[in-house]
Amino acid sequence: MKVLTWLILLSALALSANAQENYDASLIPKELLPYASAVIRSNDMSIEVKDLDNTYYRIKTAVTILNKNGDDEAEIVIFHDKANVIKNIKGLVYNQFGKPIGKFSESDFQDDAAVSRSALFEDTKVKHFQPAVTDYPYTVVYEYEYKSKQSLSFQDWEPKPSVDVAVEKSSYTFSCKPDFKIRYKEINMPSHLVEGTNKQGENTYSWQVSNLNASKVEPYSPIYEKMSSRVKISPASQFNYLGVTGSFNDWNGMGKWIYDKLLSSRRALPQSTVYRMQEITKDITDPKAKAKKVYEYMQGKTHYISVQVGIGGYQPFLASDVDAQNYGDCKALVNYTQSLFKAVDIDSYYCIVKSGTLKRSPLTDFASMNQFDHVILCLPFKNDTTFLECTSQQIPFGFLSDFTDDRDVLACTPEGGKLMHTPKYPAKTNTQQCTANFTLAADGTLSGSMLTNFKGLQYDNRTYLLTEPPKEQVKILQKIYAINNLDIEKFDFKEDKNIHPSLTETIKLTAPDYGSAVNGKIDFLANATNRKDNTPREVRNRHYDLYINTGYTDEDEITYTLPKGYHVDMRPASISLEKPFGNFSVSATVVGNQLIYKRKLQIIDGTYSKDLYQAFVDFYQSVSETDNSNVTLIKDN
The missing domain is CATH 2.60.120.1130 (Jelly Rolls)
Incomplete structure (x- = not known):
């Protein structure tokens, strides 16, 4: 009898806790409804760096979808790889009156490869789930955790993800031990940092926003990320990325770390290949013509494929392996091409870039790894800097197309990193x-x-x-x-x-x-x-x-x-x-x-x-x- 009474009490407490969260769509403040396709009722993201190789993410979100234009905001997308392991996922779907009509867990998610011509993270997979609801409005409430085995790169916080999304409340907390130092960048933020200490003695950095209105979707608008609010965080002290340590505070230091720790040991070629490059260019005196000959050799020999080796998505395949196997991802093909150029005494730079038809450049005053997704090659000829796309077997020498044109890239050199700009096609x-x-x-x-x-x-x-x-x-x-x-x-x-x-x-x-x-x-x-x-x-x-x-x-x-x-x-x-x-x-x-x-x-x-x-x-x-x-x-x- 006592056991039954105790179970009833627990059930009552659980119901009481759930009752505190009312997802009735009519409770959304009316001032948030104009132009909104979806309203984020609440979003809480916390990142805790427990150790240099142990970072925990905890995300809980409730979003009400007002019409079919907001369905994308109901899709849950979680990227993961061997460095980022999902711990659990669960969620509920509510009707317009705030009554639960379904639940879901990790077993309901599709798990697909997340690779493309531009992917730096070639072993990344993506779990995704889209509730099958067509009666509007409806609300999706979900939470998940994942563990990241690194402290180099952290997810940005963007409380308002789209123009036509309104936000009731959203919060972001970053916590870490006192000896782990960070740099942060607030972009178009309506609120500012609150620093503190939690009960574990960790330093906390918190931001909160509320009552952010949606806007009209306007054609020919500037790139949304230039207008949106966001917070970026990057380590300012020593970090660990899958066993490789380092530190940097600016683009020069970041490029130096990439070159020294990820690239410099990957470029050795078989002597037979070195002789081959010297043989096919022996009658060419013009450096650019010589480079074109080597580039076209690489194009004819290799092909692009999504592969991943080394310490995760940031380090390329060994040049000798590409030479033997005739394939590689964007990192591997750039590294291999750079090695071929070195065989005929042509200097080149390994350049990381944000790809795509929209022209996105990294922040000039804030160095972080998550501002890039692709690699290209730069030939710093005097008064004739030339950039090369190495993942296509058809693209002409020196032509980038709209995939990487007219934007800043980070060139990783022995002397350090430097921002350069790719050609503009007027x-x-x-x-x-x-x-x-x-x-x-x-x-x-x-x-x-x-x-x-x-x-x-x-x-x-x-x-x-x-x-x-x-x-x-x-x-x-x-x-x-x-x-x-x-x-x-x-x-x-x-x-x-x-x-x-x-x-x-x-x-x-x-x-x-x-x-x-x-x-x-x-x-x-x-x-x-x-x-x-x-x-x-x-x-x-x-x-x-x-x-x-x-x-x-x-x-x-x-x-x-x-x-x-x-x-x-x-x-x-x-x-x-x-x-x-x-x-x-x-x-x-x-x-x-x-x-x-x-x-x-x-x-x-x-x-x-x-x-x-x-x-x-x-x-x-x-x-x-x-x-x-x-x-x-x-x-x-």
């Missing part, structure tokens, strides 16, 4: 130039050929097609060119893979009924090759600046030979627009029996005042309207 060099010669028949059939040249970042507009089978290439080209009834009779691609690469596409085509021929009149679109149909949506009372990530220049010249016995009755009016963010011009000229249509569109990358956004929308609307203008031919009497 709008005037990212060109797509099309010259077309078409004949229009009296029945509306279009026939002829066009030649298009791609340069700069637009070089990549077609490179992905080169490895596709011919039938698939035709299908893709038919989707690219919005010409009704397009029949591609012949096509060809030619590459010029120099340091400023280009690709030339030639197409011979016919398109029955391109023009609508009715009662002695033919109507057809003047711009057959390169139309803008989508325009940015309007945003009233815009909050963020206008940001254009990549600029480009498109030029088209189409010559139409008109059917005999017809003359031009209507054609697109000439237009010329010049704005800070771009230029656009069109003309349509009749010369004898030909109509010559010329178009130029240039978009200039950069950050512009939010007050220019409406002009930007109007500009694109003018482009779209002009691109869809018709030509009308009338039959002569």
